[in-house]
Amino acid sequence: xxxxxxxxxxxxxxxxxxxxxxxxxxxxxxxxxxxxxxxxxxxxxxxxxxxxxxxxxxxxxxxxxxxxxxxxxxxxxxxxxxxxxxxxxxxxxxxxxxxxxxxxxxxxx
Amino acid sequence: xxxxxxxxxxxxxxxxxxxxxxxxxxxxxxxxxxxxxxxxxxxxxxxxxxxxxxxxxxxxxxxxxxxxxxxxxxxxxxxxxxxxxxxxxxxxxxxxxxxxxxxxxxxxx
Amino acid sequence: xxxxxxxxxxxxxxxxxxxxxxxxxxxxxxxxxxxxxxxxxxxxxxxxxxxxxxxxxxxxxxxxxxxxxxxxxxxxxxxxxxxxxxxxxxxxxxxxxxxxxxxxxxxxx
Amino acid sequence: xxxxxxxxxxxxxxxxxxxxxxxxxxxxxxxxxxxxxxxxxxxxxxxxxxxxxxxxxxxxxxxxxxxxxxxxxxxxxxxxxxxxxxxxxxxxxxxxxxxxxxxxxxxxx
Numbered sequence: 001x002x003x004x005x006x007x008x009x010x011x012x013x014x015x016x017x018x019x020x021x022x023x024x025x026x027x028x029x030x031x032x033x034x035x036x037x038x039x040x041x042x043x044x045x046x047x048x049x050x051x052x053x054x055x056x057x058x059x060x061x062x063x064x065x066x067x068x069x070x071x072x073x074x075x076x077x078x079x080x081x082x083x084x085x086x087x088x089x090x091x092x093x094x095x096x097x098x099x100x101x102x103x104x105x106x107x108x109x
Numbered sequence: 110x111x112x113x114x115x116x117x118x119x120x121x122x123x124x125x126x127x128x129x130x131x132x133x134x135x136x137x138x139x140x141x142x143x144x145x146x147x148x149x150x151x152x153x154x155x156x157x158x159x160x161x162x163x164x165x166x167x168x169x170x171x172x173x174x175x176x177x178x179x180x181x182x183x184x185x186x187x188x189x190x191x192x193x194x195x196x197x198x199x200x201x202x203x204x205x206x207x208x209x210x211x212x213x214x215x216x217x218x
Numbered sequence: 219x220x221x222x223x224x225x226x227x228x229x230x231x232x233x234x235x236x237x238x239x240x241x242x243x244x245x246x247x248x249x250x251x252x253x254x255x256x257x258x259x260x261x262x263x264x265x266x267x268x269x270x271x272x273x274x275x276x277x278x279x280x281x282x283x284x285x286x287x288x289x290x291x292x293x294x295x296x297x298x299x300x301x302x303x304x305x306x307x308x309x310x311x312x313x314x315x316x317x318x319x320x321x322x323x324x325x326x327x
Numbered sequence: 328x329x330x331x332x333x334x335x336x337x338x339x340x341x342x343x344x345x346x347x348x349x350x351x352x353x354x355x356x357x358x359x360x361x362x363x364x365x366x367x368x369x370x371x372x373x374x375x376x377x378x379x380x381x382x383x384x385x386x387x388x389x390x391x392x393x394x395x396x397x398x399x400x401x402x403x404x405x406x407x408x409x410x411x412x413x414x415x416x417x418x419x420x421x422x423x424x425x426x427x428x429x430x431x432x433x434x435x436x
Binding site: 246 | 363
Binding site: 027028030031032033035036039040043 | 136137139140141142144145148149152
């Protein structure tokens with residue numbers, strides 16, 4: 001397993017975790033209304049990250065296309081999460097940006 | 110494909126659709142706070158229904174256990190959705206109950 | 219739900235079914251070796267079709283990108299299945315082509 | 328995040344990876360026919376492990392039931408993989424057993 005593959009896989013799994021933690025935390029916030037887009041994008045991003053991790057580990061012939069999509073979803077989720085001051089949102093934004101970069105680094109290899 | 114298999118598969122797919130429509134509609138409601146549990150259970154239920162539909166069609170050796178779990182999740186989601194007057198919640202509750210029954214009918218066959 | 223949305227969603231679900239049936243049937247064939255690529259692509263295609271159906275029904279903001287990917291996977295799976303004379307492969311190839319077309323028709327709408 | 332939660336989550340992710348690596352390697356083996364059950368169970372096991380990891384991180388209300396199912400699938404996959412001398416099968420069997428134990432340790436907590 002080469003270094004960029006391992007880093008990208010780990011970034012996808014870390015991002016899945018951060019997005020799902022943020023999703024759960026957003027659903028428990030007092031002002032859920034203002035977190036609605038964050039909840040929606042957290043699910044989108046967790047789901048594509050989990051899908052990408054499965055695809056990478058099964059040696060999918062479509063890994064470049066899947067990681068391109070994953071990077072785009074991560075960036076959109078990071079943009080939304082970054083708007084909110086909650087610690088779970090800030091951590092999620094960071095995990096999303098790191099994952100988007102790792103996906104792009106692997107694709108361009 | 111026997112009748113109970115076909116009915117159960119269709120019920121899982123219909124329930125996945127109804128839960129995801131309800132999830133999207135709940136996120137757009139004015140009072141998102143009171144829909145938080147509904148949003149959470151809609152995702153849980155859509156995900157297990159999609160998982161069950163995949164498992165049924167690939168002839169999974171674990172189909173009985175998966176459908177047992179699916180029926181339980183559907184019942185919990187139906188209970189939550191039934192509390193809300195929104196049409197999307199009422200429709201979702203109905204699809205969930207139908208799916209729970211179809212799963213149980215298939216298992217007991 | 220407009221007509222092209224409904225047709226695309228149904229095509230994704232039909233394709234998921236056909237791919238999983240073909241996957242199961244290929245694993246039971248006498249000459250599994252020559253079915254290896256078919257097994258691999260059936261799983262790829264069933265998984266992206268299930269993912270797309272979930273994304274469509276939850277009103278994902280990434281539906282165009284997801285359906286673009288889905289159409290590409292369907293075409294590759296159709297090409298592989300079409301090489302084999304088994305009825306399950308021929309039916310799968312047909313479901314894949316139909317799904318690729320429905321995805322493209324919906325995107326271009 | 329408590330210790331047993333973290334161990335169980337990591338075990339699910341490690342098992343997903345091992346199962347998907349084994350699945351890919353089995354499809355490339357000379358004698359695919361004798362690996363058919365291994366291929367089938369690898370997919371079953373990778374899919375439920377990925378599902379469980381998503382459920383754990385989103386704080387699913389059904390985590391006990393999902394991990395009970397996950398442990399059972401892991402044990403069946405371990406039994407099948409243990410029959411084959413390939414290194415990828417032996418490693419997969421080990422990851423599956425570890426995951427089954429971690430799931431049970433977390434449930435019984």
